[in-house]
Amino acid sequence: LLPTITESFLLWAFNTTSMVPFRVFNSMMGSLSVCLIFLLGKKYFRGQTGLFSAILVAVCPVLLEMDTSGMLDPMGITFLLFALLIYDESPFTCGLFLGLASLCHIEFWFLALGVCGFYLIFERSATRFIPSIVGWLAPMIPYFYFLQIRTGDWLYAPRYNYFASVTG
Numbered sequence: 755l756l757p758t759i760t761e762s763f764l765l766w767a768f769n770t771t772s773m774v775p776f777r778v779f780n781s782m783m784g785s786l787s788v789c790l791i792f793l794l795g796k797k798y799f800r801g802q803t804g805l806f807s808a809i810l811v812a813v814c815p816v817l818l819e820m821d822t823s824g825m826l827d828p829m830g831i832t833f834l835l836f837a838l839l840i841y842d843e844s845p846f847t848c849g850l851f852l853g854l855a856s857l858c859h860i861e862f863w864f865l866a867l868g869v870c871g872f873y874l875i876f877e878r879s880a881t882r883f884i885p886s887i888v889g890w891l892a893p894m895i896p897y898f899y900f901l902q903i904r905t906g907d908w909l910y911a912p913r914y915n916y917f918a919s920v921t922g
Contacts, residue, residue, distance in 0.1 A: 756857035790835035830858030849889025
């Protein structure tokens with residue numbers, strides 16, 4: 755839903771029917787992802803890991819090359835990387851970015867809930883888990899409401915993604 759809303763806004767803002775604004779936006783999100791990968795490598799690993807990670811992603815730009823066509827992944831990946839970057843500092847904001855990533859692609863729902871679950875599993879902290887889930891639910895509850903009103907099933911997206919992808 756979020757990439758579609760963003761694309762619609764860009765089409766309106768630039769008064770065009772061309773996909774070029776969204777392609778440029780996706781390229782910017784992919785470039786920002788390279789910077790976030792550098793910061794994550796620098797934060798969580800020793801030595802020059804951040805620099806080498808960023809160079810590897812920049813040289814093999816899957817985030818930039820494949821997804822400038824208007825796909826949903828660059829925005830979701832960028833939000834996911836933002837969430838991982840602030841995981842230690844702010845559980846609510848981490849959950850909020852995970853919720854925004856979840857609005858980009860259905861597979862990010864499971865990643866987001868897994869990252870929120872890390873507060874319970876690895877840190878054994880319900881006081882950090884609850885704000886992260888509340889942050890995730892902040893953008894997701896309106897989406898759940900929209901799905902419930904339009905389809906009669908607030909879990910429409912994961913259910914039909916399963917039926918379409920797994921059971922074919």
